Amino acid sequence: MGIEILGLPMMYYIVMVVKVLVAFVFVLLTVAYATYAERKIIGHMQVRLGPMRTGWHGLLQPIADGVKLFFKEEIVPSQASAFAFLVAPLIALVPAFITFAVIPFGGTIELFGYKIPLQVAAYYDTTAGQVFDVNVGVLYILAMSSLGVYGIVLAGWASNSKYSLMGGLRASAQMISYELSAGLSIVAVFMLSGTLSLTKIVELQSGFGGFEWYIFKQPLAAFMFFVCSLAEINRTPFDLPEAETELVSGFCTEYSSMKYAMFFMAEYANMVTVCALTATLFLGGWNGPFAVAVPLLGPVYFVAKVYFLMFFCMWIRATVPRYRYDQLMHLGWKVFIPLALVNIVITGIIGYFI
Amino acid sequence: MNPITPIINGLSITLKHLFMKPVTLQYPDERPKVAARFRGLHALNVSHNKAKCVACYLCPTVCPAKCITVEAGEDDNHDKFAAKYEIDMLRCIFCGYCVEACPVDAIRMTGEFELANYHRKDFIYNKERLLEKK
Numbered sequence: 424m425g426i427e428i429l430g431l432p433m434m435y436y437i438v439m440v441v442k443v444l445v446a447f448v449f450v451l452l453t454v455a456y457a458t459y460a461e462r463k464i465i466g467h468m469q470v471r472l473g474p475m476r477t478g479w480h481g482l483l484q485p486i487a488d489g490v491k492l493f494f495k496e497e498i499v500p501s502q503a504s505a506f507a508f509l510v511a512p513l514i515a516l517v518p519a520f521i522t523f524a525v526i527p528f529g530g531t532i533e534l535f536g537y538k539i540p541l542q543v544a545a546y547y548d549t550t551a552g553q554v555f556d557v558n559v560g561v562l563y564i565l566a567m568s569s570l571g572v573y574g575i576v577l578a579g580w581a582s583n584s585k586y587s588l589m590g591g592l593r594a595s596a597q598m599i600s601y602e603l604s605a606g607l608s609i610v611a612v613f614m615l616s617g618t619l620s621l622t623k624i625v626e627l628q629s630g631f632g633g634f635e636w637y638i639f640k641q642p643l644a645a646f647m648f649f650v651c652s653l654a655e656i657n658r659t660p661f662d663l664p665e666a667e668t669e670l671v672s673g674f675c676t677e678y679s680s681m682k683y684a685m686f687f688m689a690e691y692a693n694m695v696t697v698c699a700l701t702a703t704l705f706l707g708g709w710n711g712p713f714a715v716a717v718p719l720l721g722p723v724y725f726v727a728k729v730y731f732l733m734f735f736c737m738w739i740r741a742t743v744p745r746y747r748y749d750q751l752m753h754l755g756w757k758v759f760i761p762l763a764l765v766n767i768v769i770t771g772i773i774g775y776f777i
Numbered sequence: 778m779n780p781i782t783p784i785i786n787g788l789s790i791t792l793k794h795l796f797m798k799p800v801t802l803q804y805p806d807e808r809p810k811v812a813a814r815f816r817g818l819h820a821l822n823v824s825h826n827k828a829k830c831v832a833c834y835l836c837p838t839v840c841p842a843k844c845i846t847v848e849a850g851e852d853d854n855h856d857k858f859a860a861k862y863e864i865d866m867l868r869c870i871f872c873g874y875c876v877e878a879c880p881v882d883a884i885r886m887t888g889e890f891e892l893a894n895y896h897r898k899d900f901i902y903n904k905e906r907l908l909e910k911k
Contacts, residue, residue, distance in 0.1 A: 468791045472801040742787040 507581035512685035515574025519692035525560035529721035582677035590673025594664035605651035607763035625708035698732035811888030818889035829883035836875035844868035
């Protein structure tokens, strides 16, 4: 490999692209099979079986769903504003996936003589001998997750239908109010870590044999962040934007075919991202026993934590009924934001005296 | 009231249900156990190689859906018998009154419940189709 780009050999770039592809495909597969897992888990929680007939125990169900949606007719309502209608699913989907770029899913592994940090937006500086990643990783995630709401609001507006508009309006109000408390609740984590870089935050949680997790120091913040994130990504019990009992299907009422599938994928990709972020911030990321000594254990721990949190999301969905709109606003503004502020103050006071 | 406890109780209930045996019946693969008193497709009882029905017309009289058609005939022993016995399954409401009304125990209801067909005429069950299968 004699070709060099910016002083780095071709192989380095190939390895980097492979890393990105592996991460992306893994997230895509997780998103696809999260739908299957959700149907299966909720089915069994309701003493049913869930999908059983496509493949062994319904294992091919996500693929069958995908193929079906792909071949369905694309319908653009005649009164819809076509451009916004077409672009809205993309605006919802893209931020959902690119958020994953800054989440570290493992330590640094050595491949073809290059040290590769297992994080999409990171590189290993050989002269400095350390990993550099996006040093405002959390800020980037908060920014991207608030971009996702534009897709939903735009979808609601562009559909030119009352149900969609109601869904879009609800989504905007809900996501903006819960973003505040989600953002405030992780401020307490930054006060402990002193950095916004997710790699550093994971490193700081590696003590006690990989169990010095922030959830033990900040249980309230962890709880609030997880609940507010559920609200931000419109999971039950906060799925008011698409409350099918009131709004048919909310913002995606008028959508069909692949465009509907994109909203669906965005929802599940958001769930993966939120669970990955919660695992990174509060459950020690890829840390665990022997994770530093055996580099390949890191991704295993990380995936296990993310899947546990996703199971928890589905478990909550099978249990808790949907909140009423005023209850939702009450919970966001009058419970979580004051609690988050109090948590920050207490963390500050304790941090000052220790 | 503390809002967390009910949610935790609910979560524990759903978790318990996760490990229960599902009640789902995988229908075409698994067959349901039909109860003995289930009111499915009718069958005409047979005795001495012929239908027990004596064409007394009690069943078409009692039938609330008016789905039974009986025509009497006379056999070689000058006994009355049902020359024609038809039940229109599209009209039948499976109430079982015909079975209750029958004085000679000539009609009963079986556990057969898969009565779908492609043509309307196939839903009219004549005497041959209703005769007890051996």
